[in-house]
Ligand SMILES: Nc1ncnc2c1ncn2[C@@H]1O[C@H](COP(=O)(O)OP(=O)(O)OP(=O)(O)O)[C@@H](O)[C@H]1O
């Protein structure tokens with residue numbers, strides 16, 4: 001079953017003479033439970049695509065459907081609620097809340113949505129990501145790799161239907177990267193989650209079910225079967 005679908009997605013930043021066509025007609029489909037890697041050189045439009053997939057920013061043209069629902073037909077309030085219920089983000093710059101400690105950051109999306117925290121599951125995620133000793137620390141007291149792991153834990157903790165991750169292993173060593181991808185795969189299977197992950201690493205991309213190659217805002221390499 002298709003969970004995520006884009007139709008002719010276009011994003012233009014700025015205006016002439018500084019116009020940038022960051023996305024240029026991207027049409028793609030991701031099945032429920034699929035783990036898709038997006039690769040492409042710096043500036044090719046990967047983060048822009050991920051932001052559109054999650055409804056964080058509105059495209060210049062085209063559409064995104066998640067579970068058959070058209071994201072950009074919702075108003076901003078509806079979209080915010082939809083995002084919080086369905087999507088877990090791991091941002092390239094982590095986007096942790098600096099005045100909240102690690103634990104508070106991890107459970108924030110669950111609390112914002114007024115849901116009960118599955119403590120056992122959160123503990124499992126925290127342990128797997130090696131954050132158990134850091135729960136009371138503030139993000140500013142952590143290394144880049146540790147902050148990245150908190151961002152991953154936050155995305156996983158709410159068990160969203162879809163996880164959109166921008167270079168989730170960008171700051172991790174190769175062994176930790178493999179472990180994080182392993183955790184993503186296990187939880188995605190357990191909770192039937194769909195994962196779309198940007199990576200620079202071919203090695204990491206090969207762990208995905210399918211690879212989408214982006215160049216100059218277009219899909220240039222198909223999803224291998
Ligand atoms: N807010 C913005 N305003 C203007 N131009 C932007 C903006 N965001 C991105 N761009 C431009 O759009 C293009 C695609 O950027 P994007 O961040 O999607 O690339 P990327 O593939 O994620 O790169 P990287 O691997 O370096 O993270 C780039 O040319 C970038 O300069």
Ligand SMILES: [Mg+2]
Pocket residue numbers: 046047048092166
């Ligand atoms: Mg990027």
